[in-house]
Every structure is written in structure tokens, then in C-alpha cells.
Amino acid sequence: MNRTTRFRAVMVMLLGLALATGARIAAPLGAPPLYDSVAIPSPYIYLHPSPGEQGNPVSASQKFPVIAPQDVGPISLGTDEAPPQAQLLIAAGSLDVPSGAQSVTVTIAPANPPGVPPSSGIIGGNVYRFAAVTNTGVPVGLLSDHPATVVLRGPNGTAEATVERFDGTSWTSLTTIPIGGADTFTANTTRFGDFALVGPPPPPATNRFAWLPWVAGALVLVSAAAAALFLAAARRHRH
Amino acid sequence: MRSAARPLLPPLGVLAAVGVALAARVASAGSATVAESPGAAVVFTALLLGIAAARWRSSVIHASKRTRAARRDIAIGVAGGVVLVVLVLLLPGPPLHAWSRPSAAAAVPWTLLVVCIATAEELVFRGVLFDAVARAGGAGFAALVGALAFAVEHVLLYGWRALPLDLGVGLWLGGLRMLSGGVTAPAVAHAVADCGAWLVL
Numbered sequence: 040m041n042r043t044t045r046f047r048a049v050m051v052m053l054l055g056l057a058l059a060t061g062a063r064i065a066a067p068l069g070a071p072p073l074y075d076s077v078a079i080p081s082p083y084i085y086l087h088p089s090p091g092e093q094g095n096p097v098s099a100s101q102k103f104p105v106i107a108p109q110d111v112g113p114i115s116l117g118t119d120e121a122p123p124q125a126q127l128l129i130a131a132g133s134l135d136v137p138s139g140a141q142s143v144t145v146t147i148a149p150a151n152p153p154g155v156p157p158s159s160g161i162i163g164g165n166v167y168r169f170a171a172v173t174n175t176g177v178p179v180g181l182l183s184d185h186p187a188t189v190v191l192r193g194p195n196g197t198a199e200a201t202v203e204r205f206d207g208t209s210w211t212s213l214t215t216i217p218i219g220g221a222d223t224f225t226a227n228t229t230r231f232g233d234f235a236l237v238g239p240p241p242p243p244a245t246n247r248f249a250w251l252p253w254v255a256g257a258l259v260l261v262s263a264a265a266a267a268l269f270l271a272a273a274r275r276h277r278h
Numbered sequence: 279m280r281s282a283a284r285p286l287l288p289p290l291g292v293l294a295a296v297g298v299a300l301a302a303r304v305a306s307a308g309s310a311t312v313a314e315s316p317g318a319a320v321v322f323t324a325l326l327l328g329i330a331a332a333r334w335r336s337s338v339i340h341a342s343k344r345t346r347a348a349r350r351d352i353a354i355g356v357a358g359g360v361v362l363v364v365l366v367l368l369l370p371g372p373p374l375h376a377w378s379r380p381s382a383a384a385a386v387p388w389t390l391l392v393v394c395i396a397t398a399e400e401l402v403f404r405g406v407l408f409d410a411v412a413r414a415g416g417a418g419f420a421a422l423v424g425a426l427a428f429a430v431e432h433v434l435l436y437g438w439r440a441l442p443l444d445l446g447v448g449l450w451l452g453g454l455r456m457l458s459g460g461v462t463a464p465a466v467a468h469a470v471a472d473c474g475a476w477l478v479l
Contacts, residue, residue: 047417047418048453048454048456049453049457051421051452052358052449052453054449054453055425055445055446055447055448055449055452055453056361057446058443058446059365059447060369062442062446063365063366063369063443064369079314079316079380079384080314196314216439218437222314
């Protein structure tokens with residue numbers, strides 16, 4: 040390899056590294072932590088499971104001490120599934136912590152769906168209640184212009200959904216960003232409350248192409264065997 | 279390295295074949311999300327290997343190398359993969375968990391599948407497609423086309439937000455292809471990056 044070719048190769052690599060670094064810095068939200076793989080999420084756990092579905096979803100709760108005047112620092116909380124079915128991200132200085140509070144407990148808990156269904160679709164998965172209270176039980180809200188980020192994962196195969204918030208009387212659609220690949224959607228909210236993924240009904244579980252992976256797997260095995268035989272024969276022929 | 283007498287598939291043919299493989303992956307995923315279907319990944323891998331096999335004679339893929347050169351390519355690939363893992367380590371993004379790691383029981387088959395996918399993709403994007411484009415427009419252009427195809431392919435799995443990252447990584451892998459003169463280095467780097475980012479982080 041001559042010097043020019045090597046120089047061009049290094050330039051292409053540096054350009055790629057700069058682009059990848061910029062992409063990680065500029066738009067990390069939703070960017071997968073890998074470049075290619077197969078994500079296999081755990082089965083969805085329902086608060087009210089149908090036959091064949093798993094039940095008893097977990098809650099998440101954490102106490103955050105007040106570390107600065109009326110602030111508890113950044114908060115990242117999620118339920119225990121892999122990946123979590125519900126997460127909450129709050130930047131430092133976003134909570135409206137009342138003076139005198141010593142700590143704030145943030146909770147994410149599955150909740151019964153309200154009697155009012157959303158008008159834009161059906162609820163996919165569970166409704167989750169996001170809340171924050173002080174050590175004395177006083178509800179804590181978000182400061183204006185300091186939204187929190189709610190992340191919800193739907194049942195496997197949730198291709199399209201919107202994060203909606205129930206305010207006690209009606210559902211409100213939030214600007215939603217899908218996080219590709221794993222049925223997960225995120226939205227910013229200026230208030231806590233009940234949140235759910237709302238979307239079209241899931242497609243039927245039948246798959247006309249279910250036989251394809253088996254045929255492909257068999258082809259791979261046969262091809263590998265044929266290649267091994269071919270190489271063995273070629274080696275014998277050389278000797 | 280052996281140069282081809284005549285390409286069996288032109289670059290556009292390779293790209294069209296990759297498109298067909300992607301369509302088959304989507305179709306075989308059924309109601310599941312594409313990135314979550316191991317069966318669909320197997321279909322995709324098999325078809326990519328088929329594309330690479332179709333260009334077997336005209337590609338550098340099967341170029342015989344001395345053991346020393348092969349070891350050098352593997353070392354370049356490992357180093358290239360480690361750089362990508364370090365990139366994720368240094369810039370992990372927000373504490374948002376949208377991707378699940380494989381369970382301990384699934385770690386071995388998962389790793390095998392990921393390595394197969396990475397290898398098949400490199401055989402096509404930095405192998406047969408690179409060779410076909412390089413003959414027409416040079417190695418640098420071939421690295422760019424391969425990176426673009428690689429990035430667009432992943433949009434289907436992870437959405438448009440992943441495109442800049444995958445474009446950058448595709449260029450990095452293309453540079454490894456140019457530097458080493460074969461697909462071993464980018465294939466090893468790709469596999470190390472995928473497995474490292476998922477299993478180590």
C-alpha cells in the first residue's frame with residue numbers, strides 16, 4: 040500500500056469518527072447504543088393481563104435529598120424491566136421544591152386506566168402515574184419552562200403511538216418522539232400525572248412469512264456445509 | 279489481493295439486492311418491530327451472504343493472504359472496534375434505557391447472531407459493493423457509497439435519528455477497508471463494536 044492510499048484511508052476514518060462523535064454529541068436521544076444488532080426486549084408486563092400475558096408490573100420510587108436551595112439535582116428513574124416500561128428524566132433545577140423540604144420522593148407506578156378513554160386511539164400497555172412529593176407529603180410540580188421527559192415502552196410490536204397525559208377529565212397528546220427499535224416513545228411534559236401510549240390497535244399476531252427464518256436458517260447451514268466441503272475438496276486437490 | 283476480470287453484479291445491482299434483503303427482513307418480522315425479530319435477522323443475514331456469494335469470484339473477499347497479514351488485519355479490526363466502543367463509553371448520551379441487553383441465557387446465541395450479521399454486512403458493504411464501486415469511482419467514493427447504504431439500511435431498524443451515527447461508523451469501517459485492503463478488518467471492528475457496546479456497557 041502506498042502512502043497516498045494510506046493517507047486517504049486515514050482521512051476517511053477521521054471523517055467518519057468526527058461524524059459519529061458529532062452525532063453522539065448533537066443528537067444522543069434516541070440514538071441506539073450500538074451500530075447493528077438484534078434488540079430482544081422482555082415481554083410486556085400488564086397491570087391487567089389477558090390470558091397468556093404476564094402480569095404484576097413493578098413500580099419505581101426513589102428519594103432524592105435536597106442538595107441545593109430548593110433543588111435535588113438531576114433525576115433519572117425507571118421501572119425494572121429490560122428495557123424499562125416507564126422512565127422519567129428531569130434536569131437539575133427543574134422541580135418546584137417548596138422551601139423547607141428535606142427530600143423529594145419521585146414515583147412511577149402503574150395505574151388503573153381512567154374511565155375516560157382517549158379519543159385518538161386505544162391505550163397500548165399500562166397507564167403509568169408519575170408523581171413527586173416532599174418528605175412531608177406536599178406534591179411537587181415542575182417549574183415553568185423546565186419540562187421533564189417521560190419515556191414509555193409499549194407492548195412488543197408497537198410501531199406507532201403517541202404519549203398522552205390524562206389531566207383528570209381528558210387526555211392530551213404530547214409531542215412524541217419514537218426511539219427506534221424497541222417500542223419506546225418519549226415526550227416532554229410540563230406536569231406530572233397519568234401517562235400512556237395511545238395508538239391504533241395492534242395488528243393481528245399472525246405472520247404469513249413465519250416460515251422464512253426457518254428456510255433462511257436451513258440455507259445458511261446448507262451453504263456453510265457446502266462451503267466446508269468445497270474447501271476441503273480444494274485442499275485435497277492441491278495436495 | 280486479486281482484482282476481478284468482470285463484475286457479476288454492478289453496484290446498482292448490489293444495492294437493489296440489499297433492498298430486497300431488507301424488504302424480506304421487514305416482511306418476515308411480521309407484527310414484531312424489525313429490530314426485535316431474530317428470525318428476520320437470520321433471513322437478512324442469509325440473503326446478504328447470498329449477495330456476497332454471488333460476487334465471490336470477482337471480489338477480494340476470498341483473496342488468500344499470508345497468516346501474518348491476516349493477523350495484522352484482525353489486529354487493525356480489533357483496534358477499530360475498540361475505538362467505536364470507547365466512543366460510546368465517552369459519549370453515552372442521556373440516561374435513557376431504550377435497548378435491552380441479552381439475558382445471560384441468550385448471550386451466546388445472541389453474540390453468534392450479531393457476529394454473523396456484522397460479518398454479512400461487511401461482506402456486502404465493504405466487500406462486494408466496495409469492490410464494484412471502487413472500480414468505477416475509486417476507493418474513497420466506494421467507502422462513501424458503502425457508508426451511505428449502511429446508514430440507510432439502519433434507518434429501517436432504528437429510525438432517522440440513527441442515520442448520522444451510522445453514516446460516520448460506516449465511513450470509519452470503509453476507512454478500515456481501505457487501510458487493510460480486505461474485509462477482515464472492518465468485519466472484526468464491526469463485530470467488536472456491536473458486542474462491546476451491548477455486552478460491556
